[in-house]
Amino acid sequence: MTDHADDPGRSITWHRVDEDGHDHEDGNATLLGFWIYLMSDALIFASLFAMFGVVSTSYAGGPVPREIFNLPLVALNTGLLLASSITFGEAMPHLAAGRAAPVRVWLAMTGLLGAGFVGVELYEFGHLVSEGAGPQRSAFLSAFFTLVGTHGAHVTVGMIWIAVMLAQIARNGLTPAMRRRVMCLSMFWHFLDIIWIGVFTFVYLYGVVR
Amino acid sequence: MTDMQAMDGSSQAHRAERHRFYWAGVLLAAALTVLPFWLVMTGQADRSTTALLIFAMALVQIVVHVAFFLHVDTRSEGGWTLLAFLFTAVIVVLTIGGSVWIMYHLNTNMMPGAITGH
Known part of the structure; x- marks a missing residue:
């Protein structure tokens, strides 16, 4: 990728580089571009984590994490999201081999596990609000709902994306364009699981321990 | 290809x-x-x-x-994914670590004995 940089005048070199990009299955400008997007998304979450870290003990006389966090429920949610990452990973060898039917089955399972995750999270949010621990109660809870809610919104978008992929694979089959989209979605989904590692450690577990 | x-x-x-x-x-x-x-x-x-x-x-x-x-490894995309990831990791650590560090000291220095929970 670097041998062309010292001589920009030779346009033929640029064509060769462009072709080189397709020599292996991951060598695709779209995938690298999507990775850069994910990194910028990580910075959004970094600022939300920083905000949460700063106000995580500003309880304003309201409930503290130990009183309101239900760790078995969080463990269930963590398991659901990790399982959905695994089922998505199971779709990838079939994607590489061009088998549309198993790709759709594994994607559908991933979507269902994602729906379970969002469902449990909405139940948790509703329970907190009904207990008087809503986002307006304290800075800690405002930051909690903003951080965890932003992650939940991402997962919801991922589920919509999965539904669109299921419909498009049914209509188009596994064309190169469809493979590229599913590979981007796979990166997106694994990325959300990585953000969740930060959430369950920093927000829930550390909140209960401190 | x-x-x-x-x-x-x-x-x-x-x-x-x-x-x-x-x-x-x-x-x-x-x-x-x-x-x-x-x-x-x-x-x-x-x-x-x-x-x-x-x-x-x-x-x-x-x-x-x-x-x-x-x-992500040194070979994927000629190392660019790894480079972007490492750069992001540095910014993430600076953002979170720096914010918590600075605000913690602001709290302890400006509001002695206040409810910081520590």
Whole structure:
């Protein structure tokens, strides 16, 4: 990728580089571009984590994490999201081999596990609000709902994306364009699981321990 | 060469190896998820040890996910994904660590004895 940089005048070199990009299955400008997007998304979450870290003990006389966090429920949610990452990973060898039917089955399972995750999270949010621990109660809870809610919104978008992929694979089959989209979605989904590692450690577990 | 040809060109053995690599990642990720929950929910260690251990395991699990599930290594995209990831990691550490550090000291210096929970 670097041998062309010292001589920009030779346009033929640029064509060769462009072709080189397709020599292996991951060598695709779209995938690298999507990775850069994910990194910028990580910075959004970094600022939300920083905000949460700063106000995580500003309880304003309201409930503290130990009183309101239900760790078995969080463990269930963590398991659901990790399982959905695994089922998505199971779709990838079939994607590489061009088998549309198993790709759709594994994607559908991933979507269902994602729906379970969002469902449990909405139940948790509703329970907190009904207990008087809503986002307006304290800075800690405002930051909690903003951080965890932003992650939940991402997962919801991922589920919509999965539904669109299921419909498009049914209509188009596994064309190169469809493979590229599913590979981007796979990166997106694994990325959300990585953000969740930060959430369950920093927000829930550390909140209960401190 | 199209993506299709590249995929057909990769041998069955290569794919099987990738799948084994992936399942090693799954086992590591599962262990690194179960352990911190077990530590906190059963109260095995004192607070500071538990906090240190869960943050250490979270860092390792993030690396496991990035390496085994997202396949970021020195070769992918000519190293550009790894470079972008490392750059982002630096910014993330600066943002979170810097904010918490500065605001903690502001709190302790400007409101002595205030409700910081420490």
